[in-house]
Amino acid sequence: MSADKKQKNENKVKMPDGVLISVRNLKKYYLGGEVKALDGIDMDIKSGEVVVIIGPSGSGKSTFLRSLNLLELPTSGTILFDGADITDPKININKHRQRMQMVFQHFDLFENMTVLKNMTVAPMNLMKVSKDDAEKKALALLKRVGLDDRADSYPSQLSGGQKQRVAIVRALCMDPTVMLFDEPTSALDPEMVGEVLDVMKGLAKEGMTMAVVTHEMGFAREVADRVVFMADGKIVEQGTPADIFEKPQSERLKTFLAKVL
């Protein structure tokens, strides 16, 4: 069965101008509604926008991010991504995930492959890129993050910061439209946080659409176009970094900022 045929059958949904991802009333319940990880989230992410999501642990921010590419199946609600309703069960989610790459807290490089293979296996098998082209591109990207000498290393031979930089360029090999970052620096030793944030800042400058869940308030302040504060599965407050950090409105956000700043 060809995926192309399925794609044609998918109903194109009209998106508001410039909006790449549109989330409506997204809910994720556990234990039949006893635990509400996400309790009605609405969010539009514009093309080229950098959205940073902050909040206390258990606020649902990671669950929200992981719902965007359906790693978590939402209980209800819709997610529109570039004209397609990806919460429709009939949709071929794999096609959409290719353009919506994710970077994880624990890097999750493929342990059985070298760095180079990590970066070429998906383009070669999913986008039918030739081996030569895939490797050329991977090496160029590795060079950009200063790791071209580690192409033949296995993940177990790299430091945390190196692993995360590889994870980011592995995602870039797929030419994504949007990048999702799930606490990308939380598992790193403090001295390695900077090297990963630098790569992310570079991406933001180039105009990549990004949704980032992080505890790095400095990064949020410097790079975000919009900061979203979540608590108890809801969006409590959102705005520009200046609004959020200098003029917080809600008590929840004030308490949170007092603790983390």
Added chain:
Amino acid sequence: MTLLNEESMWENLKSQFILNFVKDHRYRLLLSGLLETLKITFFAVIIGVVIGIIVAAVVSSYSQNKERMKRRGGFSFHLLRFLNGICNIYLAVIRGTPTVVQLMIGYFIIWASSNNELFVASMVFGINSGAYVAEIFRSGIGSVDKGQFEAGRSIGFNYFQTMRYIIIPQAFKNVLPTLGNEAITLLKETSVAGYVGIMDLTKAGDLIRSRTYSAFLPLIAVAATYLVLVLILTFLQHKLERSLKKNER
């Protein structure tokens, strides 16, 4: 006095040796029994691994995909659920009944009309081993970090591509020692084949015992042969593990 005793002991052992192994070419019984044991084990391991892979694939893919597939519905979900049910019954029955009983059922009921003993024994031990191999593969798939699976899916691979490129290569390496142990267990387990009259190594030793009325030498010879086979298998297993480790670290 002691000298005389020792001498007579040696004489005794020598005549016993001749009686048990040389006379009437009785060593040939042991050799053909050994060959039969090796053949049964070889085919049973192959059948067991094939069944194990299929069952583990069905059971794992059902448990990992049922939520999504149920949401989508359709024929493939019902088929997979049906196959999963069959696999679970198979696992329960095989692991819940003694091997000897399975052997007798295979020999006297299922393949009663077959007179190919090697075929029947290989099938019975293979089907038996398949259940344990399936559990080994299943736990191997479970032993791979969940993040590897999520990374594969989020990069855009479908379930089967994720299994093929990422999960199974890692799972296989993790289960190799256990798989080797299963082969060793199976080799020893085939010694019950004599129960239905199949002339394997154990049965051959027992046959010699019943003809010569001396148990010591034939049974020790049988035990020593198994021991040597197991030691060889263990050696090969360790060698393979080492070379796999070298490949990746």
